[in-house]
Amino acid sequence: MEFLVRIEVGLPADMPEERRVSLLASESARGRELMEAGELKRIWRIPGRLANFSLYDVTDATVLHDLISSLPLWPWIMATVEPLAVHPLESANAAPSVVSGKD
Secondary structure (H helix, E strand, O other): OOEEEEEEOOOOOOOOHHHHHHHHHHHHHHHHHHHHHOOOEEEEEEOOOOOOEEEOOOHHHHHHHHHHOOOHHHHHHEEEEEEEEOOOHOOOOOOHHHHHOOO
């Protein structure tokens, strides 16, 4: 099942720079692991913000939650999750009536 996830990270302004750099490096490493495992399919950054849109392909919402909560930045993450369904225009076997909306 595919999920579109928007992640906003709100690190405290008073977080020591060394800790921030370490967390961001750990986050990148974990993201690479998720991509290599085929669970994180795509990721786009939102310019000017510590935020992204990402596309996950996992069996269900519980697995997705487990993956997101495994991220090193989890304590500072605000996530919005949208489950996705195949659109009729993308379905290789879509019947013309499904695409046109006619019976």
